[in-house]
Amino acid sequence: MALRNTATEFGSLAKALHWLVAIGLFALVYLGLLQAGMDRGPEKTEIRFIHGSIAMAVFSLMTLRIVWRFMNDVPTHPEGMAVWQRVSASLVHWGLYIAVFVQLTSGGMTVATGGKALPFFGLFSVPLPVAENRENHEFWEEIHEFAWQIVALLVVIHVLGAVYNHFIAKNDVLRRMTVGLRQQR
Numbered sequence: 001m002a003l004r005n006t007a008t009e010f011g012s013l014a015k016a017l018h019w020l021v022a023i024g025l026f027a028l029v030y031l032g033l034l035q036a037g038m039d040r041g042p043e044k045t046e047i048r049f050i051h052g053s054i055a056m057a058v059f060s061l062m063t064l065r066i067v068w069r070f071m072n073d074v075p076t077h078p079e080g081m082a083v084w085q086r087v088s089a090s091l092v093h094w095g096l097y098i099a100v101f102v103q104l105t106s107g108g109m110t111v112a113t114g115g116k117a118l119p120f121f122g123l124f125s126v127p128l129p130v131a132e133n134r135e136n137h138e139f140w141e142e143i144h145e146f147a148w149q150i151v152a153l154l155v156v157i158h159v160l161g162a163v164y165n166h167f168i169a170k171n172d173v174l175r176r177m178t179v180g181l182r183q184q185r
């Protein structure tokens with residue numbers, strides 16, 4: 001499998017980044033909600049630390065992913081796909097990129113305006129050049145507590161679209177983002 005995308009298939013790097021980010025996002029939503037239901041204490045702090053660290057990794061992978069996307073061809077939509085489907089697929093993809101970055105930014109700003117540096121598994125931490133401020137902290141926290149639901153909603157629509165294309169429309173949309181999947185006949 002080629003590293004770069006072709007006109008008919010995503011390359012191995014785009015696939016690896018797509019699935020790593022997907023796993024990272026599922027973990028982030030799970031850990032975010034898990035710590036939200038916990039009382040203050042060392043366990044909650046530890047889960048926030050892991051949540052923030054995974055988010056830093058997702059931020060790097062998403063940035064690399066977008067740069068790589070602009071350096072590559074993007075596989076064209078399958079022949080015969082309706083215009084509304086092409087448009088909605090692209091809207092959901094760009095919506096996902098934007099919503100994930102809003103979520104990453106609001107998370108980073110929540111921590112930074114709370115007066116802390118962004119952690120990365122204890123290896124290093126990144127202090128953002130932002131002042132500690134209670135009001136701003138609450139502003140970013142509210143965005144963070146809301147925007148993940150947009151990410152989740154778009155992911156649900158996206159997955160339903162992938163399943164529809166594979167099992168009902170029987171085109172190669174899911175096959176070209178996966179490894180070893182056979183196209184339905």
Ligand code: HEM
Pocket residue numbers: 025028029030031032033036048051052053055056058100103104105106107108109110111118119141144145146148151
């Ligand atoms: C796309 C990436 C991210 C996703 C999907 C995500 C998801 C979540 C979720 C679902 C919650 C619980 C919200 C609630 O209480 O209703 C949460 C809380 C939190 N996240 Fe994230 N997060 C992301 C990125 C980040 C980043 C980059 C940081 C900072 C390094 C961060 C720090 C926090 C903190 C401190 C909380 C607790 C805030 C509070 O008091 O409610 N998150 N996150």
Ligand code: HEM
Pocket residue numbers: 018021022023025069074075089093094096097100155158159162173174175176177
């Ligand atoms: C089980 C979960 C998922 C499945 C089955 C899935 C499936 C797919 C498939 C089949 C494509 C190729 C679409 C095409 O060729 O037109 C794709 C592309 C894409 N996926 Fe997913 N995906 C999943 C999770 C996610 C998640 C969590 C995100 C969040 C960032 C995401 C973001 C994207 C984006 C932005 C593209 C467009 C790639 C591009 O053209 O740059 N996916 N996905």
